[in-house]
Amino acid sequence: MTVHSDDTPILVLGGTGKTGQRVVKRLIEEGSTVRVGSRSAVLPFDWDAPETWAxxxxxxxxIYIAYYPDLAVPGALETVSAFVDTALxxxxxxxxxxSGRGEEEAEQTEQMLIASGADWTIxxxxxxxxxxxxxxxAEAVNSGEVALPIGDVKxxxxxxxxxxxxxxxxxxDPAHIGMLYEVTGPELLNFSEAVASIAAATGRPIRYRQIPAVDYKAAMEQAGVPQDMISLVLYLFTTVLDGRNANxxxxxxxxxxxxPRRFADYVRRTAEAGAWSAETPVRV
Known part of the structure; x- marks a missing residue:
């Protein structure tokens, strides 16, 4: 077994992304050395370039594994499996x-990792x-209307x-090896309730409107969204958000x-920081 010193780095894939940047920050606060896995890093990492992995x-x-854009996309299982083999x-x-809650494809990736021989946590x-x-x-919130093909699903x-x-x-902490943590917030909200909470905190007239999936697809096509991303978004909105995760x-x-933290507290902090003002650029 390889023995590492405390200053041996932890690799955070997607280290500049939504979860990854926060994992990096948390690890540094805990005194760990971190290597950011991204295409712009000193040692570049690219899911589409296997030669960058080793x-x-x-x-x-x-290693923190966050696959972009989502474990539900075609080929994700094979790509992550090849990466895990490389790491081992x-x-x-x-x-x-x-991993993603309620996604069959994500659960297949979980099972691959469990069977791989890795010291895993999910x-x-x-x-x-x-x-x-x-x-x-965020752009929709700033526009004053969030229109999605999602009904009264909690x-x-x-x-x-x-x-x-x-x-x-x-x-x-090795105490977490072999653990699967299914993480949620402490309460159930539908999208209308979530948007109403943001409107109340900002004092702005922001509303939620349910629209047909075909209309949402057409809007994405008109905006030039790539077809593979359109397929992913529609899958997440119309299949995963069917009530299967309403607990x-x-x-x-x-x-x-x-x-876990409460949505209302997040909304208050985020509104106070000015994230939902028309002048605030959207981070992607």
Whole structure:
């Protein structure tokens, strides 16, 4: 077994992304050395360029695996499986996988990791709070109307900071090896309720409107969204958000010993920071 010193880096894939940047920050706060896995890093990492994998992995002691754009896309299982094989061949067994709740394809990737021989932890997450403030939904919120093909379906939205805290703890502490943490927020909200909470906090007239999936698809096509991304978004909105995830879990408290953050607290902090003003650029 390879023995690593405390200053041996932890590789964070997607280290500049929504979860990855927070995992990096948390690990550094805990005193860990971090190697950011991204195409712009000193040692570049690119899911589409397998020749970049081994150099990025070499000399690390653990890996946070966040696959872009989603484990549900065609080919994700095969790509992540090949990456895991590469990591094991290089000599890194400790891996923490970010997975998607209610996604059959993501669960297939989980099973692959479990069977691989890695020292694994799985963080299976529900929809992020930050989807309303840091990605395409932020633009819709700022426009005053969020129009989606989603009905009165409840979702236990979760704060990405909770995900990052769980992932960082798992990367540092071997007590989390072999654990699957299904993480959600503490309450169920539908999209209309979530948007109403944002409107109340900002004092702006922001509304939610359900639209047919065919209309949403047409709008994405008109906006020039690539077809593979359109397929993914429609799958997430019309299949995964069918009510299958309308329950809360204790994954955060199980992993960390404290309850998850509340949506209302996220909304208040985010509104106070000015994220939902028309002048605020959307982070992608």
């Amino acid at each position: 150099p990025a992995i070499e000399g690390t002691r653990a 061949r290089v000599g890194v067994k400790r891996m923490v996988l970010l 963080v299976r997450a529900s929809w992020f709070f930050q989807n309303f403030s840091e990605t395409f939904l 979702e236990p939205f979760i704060d990405v900071d909770d995900i990052a805290e769980v992932a960082a703890a798992a990367l540092i 809360v879990t204790d994954g955060v408290s199980q992993a960390l010993g404290h309850p």
